[in-house]
Amino acid sequence: MKQINEMKLQIPGKSANESFARAALSAFAAQLDPTIDELADIKTAVSEAVTNCIVHGYRDEIGPVYIHAKLYEDNTLTIKIRDKGCGIPDIKQAMEPLFTTCTTGERAGLGFAVMQSFMDKVRVTSKPGKGTCVVLTKKLLSKGAGNA
C-alpha cells in the first residue's frame, strides 16, 4: 500500500506531553479529514499508549517517547508508539482486560482493551529491560462513505 505521508515525533515522557502527543496526532490524522468520532477514537488510543510509556515504561524516571505515524493511500493510519523503558515480561497477560501491575488502584487495567476496541489492530512487542513498542492501525471511513 502506498504511503502518502508520515511524521516522527520524539518527546520526553512527562504527563504534560500526553496532551501534546494527542494534539500532534490529531493534526496529523486531520489530513484524512476523519469524522469526529474517528478522531476521538484515535486520540483516546494514543493517550492510553503514551500514558503507558510514561507510567509503566519509565515509572519514576523521564525517558524519551518515540511516535511514528504513517498515512496510506487507502485511508489507513498507523501509529507506532515506543519507549526504552522496563519492557513487558508477559505481553499476553498484560493485554488481558483488567490486568494491571499498578498497585495504587489508580489504573483499571483497561488501556490495551481500550486501544483494541477503538482501533482496528493493536500490535505489541517488548523486551524486558529494553522497552516496548505498540503499533496502532485504523482504517478511516473514506469521505462520503458513512455520510450519505
Next chain:
Amino acid sequence: MKQINEMKLQIPGKSANESFARAALSAFAAQLDPTIDELADIKTAVSEAVTNCIVHGYRDEIGPVYIHAKLYEDNTLTIKIRDKGCGIPDIKQAMEPLFTTCTTGERAGLGFAVMQSFMDKVRVTSKPGKGTCVVLTKKLLSKGAGNA
C-alpha cells in the same frame, strides 16, 4: 535558563506538511498559554522557515525537515528548523529583504524579513551542499486578560 519541555519532529518536506508543522508547533507553544496573536506570529514564522526548506533547500526532491522546539522557564520558545538540502552560499545576502533566487516571480524574498519581524531572534547557519538551519526565538509576554 532551565528548559521545561522539548519536542523533536521529522517530516518529509512536502507542502502538505507546512500546515501540519504549523499545527504541531502551535500545539507545543500552547503550553505557554499565548494569545492568538502570539500564536499567529509563531505559525507565520514557522511557515516561512519550513517553506524555505521545501522550495529552496530541496527544490525538486523531497527530503526530511527536522524541527526541534524547546520551552524555557522564562516563557522563551526556541524553534530550530533544519534541512539537508542545497544550503545557502551567502547568508547575509539571502536575509536581505526582497532578495530571492526564485525566478518565477512566485516568491517575494520576504521570508526572512517576516521571520525577523515576528520573532525576537532569527539565527541562520548553512553549508552549501549540506543544508540549512534556522533557529527562531520568541519570548512570550502574554499574561492574559483575566489576570492582568
Next chain:
Amino acid sequence: IGEIRRYLRDNNSIRVSRSLRDTAYKAMQTKEMLTNLHSKEPTIEEIAETMGMKKEDVVLALEAIVEPVSLFEPVYS
C-alpha cells in the same frame, strides 16, 4: 424525535474539517468578546475555558482557518 435522533446520528459522522471551522469561528468571537470585556487580549487558555473546551482543541481549530500566508501582507500591513 426522529429528527433529533437523526441529528445526533449525523452529528457523529460530521467531518472534522467542518467541526474545526465551527470551533475556530467561535474562538475568534470569544476572543473579541473577552478583549472588549477586559480591554486586553485573552490567552488561549482563557478562550478555551470560556468555550468549555480543551486548549489543544481550540489551537488545532485555529489552524483550520489560517489563510494561506501572504508573503506581502505581514510586513507592510
